Amino acid sequence: xxxxxxxxxxxxxxxxxxxxxxxxxxxxxxxxxxxxxxxxxxxxxxxxxxxxxxxxxxxxxxxxxxxxxxxxxxxxxxxxxxxxxxxxxxxxxxxxxxxxxxxxxxxxxxxxxxxxxxxxxxxxxxxxxxxxxxxxxxxxxxxxxxxxxxxxxxxxxxxxxxxxxxxxxxxxxxxxxxxxxxxxxxxxxxxxxxxxxxxxxxxxxxxxxxxxxxxxxxxxxxxxxxxxxxxxxxxxxxxxxxxxxxxxxxxxxxxxxxxxxxxxxxxxxxxxxxxxxxxxxxxxxxxxxxxxxxxxxxxxxxxxxxxxxxxxxxxxxxxxxxxxxxxxxxxxxxxxxxxxxxxxxxxxxxxxxxxxxxxxxxxxxxxxxxxxxxxxxxxxxxxxxxxxxxxxxxxxxxxxxxxxxxxxxxxxxxxxxxxxxxxxxxxxxxxxxxxxxxxxxxxxxxxxxxxxxxxxxxxxxxxxxxxxxxxxxxxxxxxxxxxxxxxxxxxxxxxxxxxxxxxxxxxxxxxxxxxxxx
Amino acid sequence: xxxxxxxxxxxxxxxxxxxxxxxxxxxxxxxxxxxxxxxxxxxxxxxxxxxxxxxxxxxxxxxxxxxxxxxxxxxxxxxxxxxxxxxxxxxxxxxxxxxxxxxxxxxxxxxxxxxxxxxxxxxxxxxxxxxxxxxxxxxxxxxxxxxxxxxxxxxxxxxxxxxxxxxxxxxxxxxxxxxxxxxxxxxxxxxxxxxxxxxxxxxxxxxxxxxxxxxxxxxxxxxxxxxxxxxxxxxxxxxxxxxxxxxxxxxxxxxxxxxxxxxxxxxxxxxxxxxxxxxxxxxxxxxxxxxxxxxxxxxxxxxxxxxxxxxxxxxxxxxxxxxxxxxxxxxxxxxxxxxxxxxxxxxxxxxxxxxxxxxxxxxxxxxxxxxxxxxxxxxxxxxxxxxxxxxxxxxxxxxxxx
Numbered sequence: 001x002x003x004x005x006x007x008x009x010x011x012x013x014x015x016x017x018x019x020x021x022x023x024x025x026x027x028x029x030x031x032x033x034x035x036x037x038x039x040x041x042x043x044x045x046x047x048x049x050x051x052x053x054x055x056x057x058x059x060x061x062x063x064x065x066x067x068x069x070x071x072x073x074x075x076x077x078x079x080x081x082x083x084x085x086x087x088x089x090x091x092x093x094x095x096x097x098x099x100x101x102x103x104x105x106x107x108x109x110x111x112x113x114x115x116x117x118x119x120x121x122x123x124x125x126x127x128x129x130x131x132x133x134x135x136x137x138x139x140x141x142x143x144x145x146x147x148x149x150x151x152x153x154x155x156x157x158x159x160x161x162x163x164x165x166x167x168x169x170x171x172x173x174x175x176x177x178x179x180x181x182x183x184x185x186x187x188x189x190x191x192x193x194x195x196x197x198x199x200x201x202x203x204x205x206x207x208x209x210x211x212x213x214x215x216x217x218x219x220x221x222x223x224x225x226x227x228x229x230x231x232x233x234x235x236x237x238x239x240x241x242x243x244x245x246x247x248x249x250x251x252x253x254x255x256x257x258x259x260x261x262x263x264x265x266x267x268x269x270x271x272x273x274x275x276x277x278x279x280x281x282x283x284x285x286x287x288x289x290x291x292x293x294x295x296x297x298x299x300x301x302x303x304x305x306x307x308x309x310x311x312x313x314x315x316x317x318x319x320x321x322x323x324x325x326x327x328x329x330x331x332x333x334x335x336x337x338x339x340x341x342x343x344x345x346x347x348x349x350x351x352x353x354x355x356x357x358x359x360x361x362x363x364x365x366x367x368x369x370x371x372x373x374x375x376x377x378x379x380x381x382x383x384x385x386x387x388x389x390x391x392x393x394x395x396x397x398x399x400x401x402x403x404x405x406x407x408x409x410x411x412x413x414x415x416x417x418x419x420x421x422x423x424x425x426x427x428x429x430x431x432x433x434x435x436x437x438x439x440x441x442x443x444x445x446x447x448x449x450x451x452x453x454x455x456x457x458x459x460x461x462x463x464x465x466x467x468x469x470x471x472x473x474x475x476x477x478x479x480x481x482x483x484x485x486x487x488x489x490x491x492x493x494x495x496x497x498x499x500x501x502x503x504x505x506x507x508x509x510x511x512x513x514x515x516x517x518x
Numbered sequence: 519x520x521x522x523x524x525x526x527x528x529x530x531x532x533x534x535x536x537x538x539x540x541x542x543x544x545x546x547x548x549x550x551x552x553x554x555x556x557x558x559x560x561x562x563x564x565x566x567x568x569x570x571x572x573x574x575x576x577x578x579x580x581x582x583x584x585x586x587x588x589x590x591x592x593x594x595x596x597x598x599x600x601x602x603x604x605x606x607x608x609x610x611x612x613x614x615x616x617x618x619x620x621x622x623x624x625x626x627x628x629x630x631x632x633x634x635x636x637x638x639x640x641x642x643x644x645x646x647x648x649x650x651x652x653x654x655x656x657x658x659x660x661x662x663x664x665x666x667x668x669x670x671x672x673x674x675x676x677x678x679x680x681x682x683x684x685x686x687x688x689x690x691x692x693x694x695x696x697x698x699x700x701x702x703x704x705x706x707x708x709x710x711x712x713x714x715x716x717x718x719x720x721x722x723x724x725x726x727x728x729x730x731x732x733x734x735x736x737x738x739x740x741x742x743x744x745x746x747x748x749x750x751x752x753x754x755x756x757x758x759x760x761x762x763x764x765x766x767x768x769x770x771x772x773x774x775x776x777x778x779x780x781x782x783x784x785x786x787x788x789x790x791x792x793x794x795x796x797x798x799x800x801x802x803x804x805x806x807x808x809x810x811x812x813x814x815x816x817x818x819x820x821x822x823x824x825x826x827x828x829x830x831x832x833x834x835x836x837x838x839x840x841x842x843x844x845x846x847x848x849x850x851x852x853x854x855x856x857x858x859x860x861x862x863x864x865x866x867x868x869x870x871x872x873x874x875x876x877x878x879x880x881x882x883x884x885x886x887x888x889x890x891x892x893x894x895x896x897x898x899x900x901x902x903x904x905x906x907x908x909x910x911x912x913x914x915x916x917x918x919x920x
Binding site: 316344 | 727
């Protein structure tokens with residue numbers, strides 16, 4: 001291992017503060033990264049990690065935030081409109097979403113935009129020999145001439161890292177690099193990071209998986225609500241401390257209280273396992289058990305990549321290849337192969353990404369709301385528009401959607417109102433089970449409160465609700481029981497009485513594990 | 519005040535259609551001046567509308583194909599193939615078949631039966647090919663662009679195989695009327711009045727239904743205005759063409775087809791799903807809609823309309839030749855896009871596409887009257903097409919800025 005000097009700070013952040021309308025995303029964030037170390041950064045969703053990353057990448061340029069940065073001994077000022085500046089200075093960011101061109105070869109990707117050339121002709125031999133040398137240096141067994149699409153996701157991640165290193169990165173920032181990787185690939189990545197460290201590369205490592213920090217980091221910084229809670233040498237903390245640091249805050253009265261009593265079991269899932277339909281070899285659900293009762297709100301907690309969304313889209317018949325396990329509806333075993341079947345069985349899903357999956361953006365509120373329900377408004381051929389409009393207007397007014405009329409194009413609505421349209425669309429199909437995947441993401445506090453009230457009303461009316469949420473507070477504030485997902489498995493279901501942010505986070509990070517049932 | 523706001527809103531919603539109508543008016547005025555008024559003579563108006571019918575049939579279906587995010591490059595050659603197939607039926611097959619199933623028929627009966635067989639088999643052939651292309655596109659997931667490009671080659675070959683390079687006559691009485699016939703003046707007027715009455719009844723029915731569901735129906739004045747516009751348009755058109763030879767049968771057929779397609783696209787689940795698929799495929803799939811089935815249906819419809827276009831092409835031209843349908847796909851797609859259909863899918867109207875087809879036909883007719891060489895006609899058509907889309911894009915940009 002290369003010798004490192006504890007006082008040799010390569011990257012220093014001084015009191016960074018970044019405000020968005022209504023939100024303080026970063027508050028006085030100071031951070032020092034020691035040259036040649038791997039520095040872990042953890043925090044709940046929304047703690048401010050992404051904002052920090054975007055400042056380092058130059059997405060939010062100098063002047064749009066307060067505070068200053070030092071890099072390699074001199075002040076770091078990233079100018080507006082120059083996303084490449086950070087990279088040229090030696091700060092490389094490997095994003096969660098891969099940025100490779102799948103059709104091009106490894107070498108072409110690494111040299112994309114800076115191909116060595118003589119006159120007009122590209123020096124292909126040089127590209128491939130330099131790529132080969134680069135891959136060898138870090139012990140990567142990848143063919144420089146292989147098209148990227150033929151590689152596994154893990155290898156693509158490695159190529160992405162190699163691409164960053166090809167530009168002589170001094171600091172490599174990795175944003176949740178393991179979220180799409182299998183366990184063997186994670187091991188491989190850990191090995192590579194150790195190799196990089198021995199070459200003197202500094203790493204800022206962002207992850208949701210706490211055990212990874214203990215495997216490779218030298219220091220860990222915990223962020224919460226836009227602030228740095230603590231930076232400490234990894235050796236001096238344990239997982240329980242981290243969890244506490246990540247969530248430690250008081251609950252506020254943001255959640256309306258419902259008055260309801262859960263009934264009998266409506267939906268029962270046992271030992272559900274499923275594969276990614278696009279990559280059959282990757283198992284996304286590795287054994288999920290839970291029950292859902294009539295008229296209750298079951299919260300699903302879990303960090304990103306834990307399989308929450310995969311679980312509900314599989315239940316809705318639109319995602320995983322179910323390989324094992326049972327789904328029982330009212331005691332009857334069912335298989336759900338399509339959204340149509342799910343809807344007919346009384347299951348509705350308000351998807352995670354309302355713009356991509358929930359709405360037809362260029363169409364009106366009316367057409368969006370009635371889309372899954374047109375059969376009800378149609379005779380043999382003709383749609384009975386007045387009947388459709390009447391029902392739409394019922395939901396339009398009862399959900400307090402703020403728009404001129406039902407013919408307003410949804411594209412022009414605010415996030416909160418768009419979400420209400422998606423919820424209305426699915427309420428109109430009269431579900432018995434309503435699945436809400438992160439229903440309040442990216443919407444303002446007022447609209448959130450209205451959605452919470454609506455959820456209580458629905459549960460009181462006997463609808464069973466499954467709510468996924470990235471915010472632990474929301475899960476604790478709204479649920480009757482909470483199931484925690486971790487690494488594709490259900491890691492226990494807790495009654496709300498027994499659930500605290502700490503117990504949930506401990507299960508969501510795998511610190512506490514449910515005894516495996518057979 | 520409120521009425522005024524509603525009126526402005528209504529105009530804005532159809533702004534593109536109106537601006538296209540304005541452009542059409544401008545083109546007509548320009549050619550009218552250039553030809554010393556001959557361009558807007560009843561005879562020429564009659565010809566102009568008749569000429570747009572074949573492209574019009576196909577444009578009606580193409581709108582829905584493009585709305586779902588697809589394309590059909592094979593329509594021209596498919597219509598051409600249907601036309602030579604029908605010519606073969608008319609020339610060689612039907613005389614034998616009719617005398618077999620209807621021995622001793624007089625000449626008129628013979629021709630009527632023969633024409634009916636040709637229509638059924640021609641449209642049926644189009645539909646069958648729609649089923650074939652549609653199933654490959656929808657269920658085997660081969661992109662529409664590729665399947666229909668392949669189809670274009672195949673139908674070109676099929677046309678050669680059927681004609682053997684020869685011209686096949688399809689100019690038998692009765693059959694000829696499909697593409698060339700006229701309806702007597704009085705009958706044409708009666709049809710026009712019936713159409714107007716239907717429109718009035720339809721609008722009143724819609725108002726009644728809204729009242730039944732306790733939904734505000736909007737000012738009666740607007741609806742009366744709509745009825746008036748429809749009445750003046752339909753009856754006025756028939757009066758003008760009556761000054762020449764009467765209402766053209768192919769235009770009547772196109773009006774029927776257009777009415778059906780407008781109904782399908784606006785008032786049925788089939789139409790709604792098409793727009794939803796083009797607007798956001800993923801959201802539509804998650805709404806429990808069978809996307810494959812809907813795309814399949816749309817290509818069957820497209821094939822059927824190519825069948826209709828092919829039959830009327832054979833009748834209009836009077837024979838089947840190897841050049842049948844050459845380049846029509848370009849006119850059809852251009853008509854749709856001129857009419858406001860988005861190449862990205864999700865947007866477009868049947869009415870817009872028909873006006874687009876009329877614009878294209880107006881340009882070629884006008885330039886031909888001015889004795890422009892065919893080369894110039896193509897170049898001008900291309901330039902006008904690009905210019906129109908350019909204006910549309912910049913109007914949209916400035917609209918989204920405000």
